[in-house]
Amino acid sequence: MTAFRTIDDLDVAGKRVLCRVDFNVPIKDGEVSDATRIERAIPTIEALSKAGAKVLLLSHFGRPKGQPNPEMSLKPVAGALAKRLGGPVDFVEDCIDEPVAKAVKKMLDGDVALLENTRFHAGEEKNDAAFAKALAENGDIYVNDAFSAAHRAHASTEGIAHLLPAAAGKAMERELSYLKAALGEPERPMMAVVGGAKVSTKIELLLNLIGRADILVVGGGMANTFLFAKGVSVGKSLCEPDLAGTAREIMEQAAIKGCEIVLPTDVVVAKEFKENADREVKDAGACAADDMILDLGPETVDLIAEKIESAKTLVWNGPLGAFEISPFDTATVEAARFAAQRVKDAGLVAVAGGGDTVAALNHAHVADDFTYVSTAGGAFLEWLEGKTLPGVAALEA
Numbered sequence: 001m002t003a004f005r006t007i008d009d010l011d012v013a014g015k016r017v018l019c020r021v022d023f024n025v026p027i028k029d030g031e032v033s034d035a036t037r038i039e040r041a042i043p044t045i046e047a048l049s050k051a052g053a054k055v056l057l058l059s060h061f062g063r064p065k066g067q068p069n070p071e072m073s074l075k076p077v078a079g080a081l082a083k084r085l086g087g088p089v090d091f092v093e094d095c096i097d098e099p100v101a102k103a104v105k106k107m108l109d110g111d112v113a114l115l116e117n118t119r120f121h122a123g124e125e126k127n128d129a130a131f132a133k134a135l136a137e138n139g140d141i142y143v144n145d146a147f148s149a150a151h152r153a154h155a156s157t158e159g160i161a162h163l164l165p166a167a168a169g170k171a172m173e174r175e176l177s178y179l180k181a182a183l184g185e186p187e188r189p190m191m192a193v194v195g196g197a198k199v200s201t202k203i204e205l206l207l208n209l210i211g212r213a214d215i216l217v218v219g220g221g222m223a224n225t226f227l228f229a230k231g232v233s234v235g236k237s238l239c240e241p242d243l244a245g246t247a248r249e250i251m252e253q254a255a256i257k258g259c260e261i262v263l264p265t266d267v268v269v270a271k272e273f274k275e276n277a278d279r280e281v282k283d284a285g286a287c288a289a290d291d292m293i294l295d296l297g298p299e300t301v302d303l304i305a306e307k308i309e310s311a312k313t314l315v316w317n318g319p320l321g322a323f324e325i326s327p328f329d330t331a332t333v334e335a336a337r338f339a340a341q342r343v344k345d346a347g348l349v350a351v352a353g354g355g356d357t358v359a360a361l362n363h364a365h366v367a368d369d370f371t372y373v374s375t376a377g378g379a380f381l382e383w384l385e386g387k388t389l390p391g392v393a394a395l396e397a
Contacts, residue, residue, distance in 0.1 A: 003396065004167070004168050004176070004392070004395040004396050005165075005166065005167040005168065005395065006167050006168050006169075006170075006173050007044065007047055007048065007051075007143055007167050007168075007169060007170065009167060010141060010143075010165070010167055012048055012051045012052065012053035012141060013051060013052035013053070013109065014052055014053075014054075014109055015053055015054070015140040015141050016053075016054045016056060016104055016138060016139045016140045016141070017048050017053040017054065017055055017056065017139065017140070017141045017142075017143055018056050018058055018135065018136070018138065018139035018141070018142050018143070018160065018164070019044065019045065019048060019055055019056065019057050019058065019142075019143040019144075019145055019169060020058045020059070020142070020143070020144045020145060020146045020149070020156050020157055020160075020391075021037075021041040021044075021045075021057050021058070021059050021145050021146050021169075022037050022041075022059060022060075022145075022146035022147075022148045022149050023037060023038060023041070023057070023059040023061065023074060023077045023081075023114075024037070024059065024060055024061050024062065024148075024149075025037050025038060025077065025080075027076055027077075030076050031076065031080070032076065032077060032080040035080055035084065036375055037148070037375060038077070038080055038081055038084060039084060040171045040375070041057075041145055041169070041171060042084055042085065043170040043171065044143065044145045044169035044170040044171060045057070045081075045085065045112060046085070047170060048143070049085075049110045049111070049112055050110065052109040052110055053109070053110070053141075054104060054107040054108075054109060054110075054111055054113075055110075055111070055112045055113070056092075056100070056104070056113050056115055056138065056139060057081075057112065057113065057114045057115060058095060058115055058118055058135065058156045059074060059077075059114075059115075059117070059118065059146070060117060060118050060119040060124065060149065060154075060156070061073070061074050061077070061117045061119070062117075062119070063119070064117060064119050064120055065119075066119065066120070066121060066122030066123075066124070066125065067120065067122075068120045069120070072117055072119075072120075073116065073117060074091070074114055074115075074116055074117050075091050075116075077114060078090075078091040078114045081112075081114060085112065087112070088111075088112075089112050089113065089114055090103060090106075090107070090111065090112070090113040090114070091113070091114050091116075092113050092114065092115045092116060093116055094115070094116050094120075095115035095116050095117070095118050095120070095121070095135065095156075096121070096131070096134040096135055096137075096138070097134060100115060100138040101137075101138060104138055118135075118154070118155070118156045123155055124154050124155050124156060125152075125154055126155075127153050127154050127155050127158060127159045128155060128159070129159065131155045131159070132155040132156075132159030132160045132162075132163060133163060135155060135156060135159075135160050136160050136163040136164050139160075139164055140164065140165075141164055141165050141166075141167070142160050142161055142163070142164040142165065142166045142167075143166070143167050143168070143169045144157065144161065144166065144167075144168060144169060144172055144391055144394075144395060145168070145169025145170065145171045145172050146171075146172070146391070147171065147172050147175040147176070147374070147376050147379055147389075147391075147392075148374075148375060148376035148377060148378075148379050148380075149379065149391060150172075150376075150379050150389040150390070150391030150392050151378050151379040151382045151383075151387070151389045151390070151391070152390065152391065153390035153391075157390065157391040157394075158390040158391055158393075158394045161391075161394035161395060162394060166394065166395050167395065168395050172392075172395075174372070175372075175374060175376070176392065178349075178351050178371065178372040178374075179351065179374075179383055181313070181349055181351070182313055182314075182315050182349060182351035182372075183212060183315060183383075183384070186212075186312070186313035186349070187312035187313050187349065188214055188312055188313070189214040189215060189310055189311045189312060189313075190212065190213050190214050190215075190311065190312070190313040190314075190315070191213060191214065191215040191216075191217070191307055191308065191310075191311035191313065191314050191315070192209045192212075192213040192215070192216050192217070192314075192315045192316075192317075193217045193219065193304070193314065193315070193316045193317070193318075193320070193335070194206060194209065194216065194217070194218055194219070194220075194222070194317050194318055195218075195219035195220030195222065195223075195317070195318030195319045195320045195321075195332070196220045196221065196222055196317070196318030196319065196354075196356060197220060197221040197222065197238060198221060198222055198225075198238075198240060199222045199225045199226075199240055199243045199246065199247060200240055200243060202222065202317075202318075202381075203243075203246060203250075204385040204386075204387075205317070205381065205384045205385045206218075206250050207250065207253070208384065208385050208386040209259075209315075209384070210250060210253055210254040210257055210259040210261075211253075211257050211259070213259050213315070214258070214259060214260065214311075215259070215260045215262060215307050215310075215311065216254065216259055216260070216261050216262065217262040217304055217307065218261060218262070218263055219264070219296055219304075219318070219319070219320035219321070219331070219332075220318055220319055220320055220321065221237070221238035221239070221293075222318075223263055223264050223293075223296075224237045224238055224239040224293055225239050225240045225241075225243050225244065225247050226247045226250075226251070226261075226263050227263060227264065227284055228241060228244055228247075229243075229244035229245075229247035229248045229251070230248075230251075230263075232284060232285045232287075233285070233287050233289075234287055234293060235269070235287040235288055235289055235290060235291035235292060235293070236289070236290055236291065236292055237269075237287070237291070237292050237293040238292075238293075262303060262304065262307060263284070264284045264293075264296050264297065264300045265283070265284055265297070265299050265300050265303065266281055266282065266283055266284055266296075266297030266298065266299040266300055267281070267282060267283075267284050267287070267293045267295070267296060267297050267300070268280070268281055268293070268294055268295040268296070268297055268321070268328065268330070268331075269281075269282055269287060269288075269291040269292060269293055269294065270291075270292055270294055270328075271290055271291070271292065272292070273292060273294065273322065273325070274325065275325045275326055276326060276327065277294075279294070279327070279328075281297045281298065282297070284297075284300075294321055294322045294325075294328040295320070295321030295322060295327075295328040295329075295330055295331050295332075296320050296321055296331035297331075300331070301330075301331050301334050301335055304320075304331075304335050304338075305334075305335065305338045308335070308338055308339050308342055308348070309342065309346075311342075311348065312348065312349065313348070313349045313350075313351075314339055314342075314348055314349065314350040314351070315351055315352070315384070316336075316339070316350065316351070316352035316353075316357060316361075316370075317352065317353060317354045317357055317380070317381065317384060318354060318356060318357055319332045319356055319357065319360040320332045320335060323356075323359075323360045323363060329360075329363060329364075332360050332363075332364065333360075333363065333364040336360065336361055336364040336366050337364055337366055339366075339370070340364075340366035340369035340370060341369075343369060343370060343371055344369065348371070349371050350370045350371045350372075351370070351371055351372045351373075351374070352370050352372075352373050352374070353373065353374030353375070353376055353377075353380035353381075353384075354374075354377060354380055354381060355377050357373075358373060358374075358375060361373060379391075
């Protein structure tokens, strides 16, 4: 990860600053129901405003397929943002051309305006040069504060960065610094926990991590495929038998690269997938034909805790069991709480991300106790896979 400019490197007083945020937030009955992404953008917006910039916020919302769609307007977000800023936010009916130019003429230094959904234009997702130019015409400086959209080479995330002086906002800067600490230049031993349902969705992630981590814990449904690949019966558990060869290759490569893979030694099984189903703890190799593995067993949780205790850096993506139904959330909750305690007691750097991961850590009431929890989803996953994120690369000095 090379150097990139931040807003501290810029003189924004009196300048029109186009700031890319991610306000693709859930809206219910015309009201924002989860303002996490708005709140993460507040430090950047406030810093630009206090420095005397005319702040013009760019964001996508939903999938309007390049056409205006009133149901996907960002207008409801303007009110939610104004509440959190404690001041007015002008809403502009478009993100390019005359509507924006007229709004800018009325703005005083420090004013904030939210422009309409960038995806109302087909040129956004195509990263069309003409559309990027139209965006840039109403700005003097470009700031990207939307890591969660940085894996998309769109006009407002990548194209515009080549047309104006560009820098990372505070949320982007914070995210990149923690990701660098977790995977770029980690304190060792470095440990990764990867869970979730399927190996097929995380092959590239696993292949990248075995070359970087000292310890890799595989949990969730994907652990069943690894057990199956070792000749262990997994009953009627979620499994991808056709990926057994891939799982064996990952284990072989891990051994060559000196990465210890931790698989379940005991599991919690049930005959049916439902809340509070009758369950039993069994050795990982003792599943009956009609057993479903729905969580890791206590012995495995203790083993994971031992590994976390030995680690200096932890990267976490995905739950360890069927955490959405009780009591099969036990392994995820206990391991997450142990990691959070190590952050407090021993200075463990614990970075987590991905939709299910954030939900699982919130469920365990420890999201605020991890060093950093990314809400980025796809961008976080692609970063874990070692891919170049276009929106980040465009900011590199």
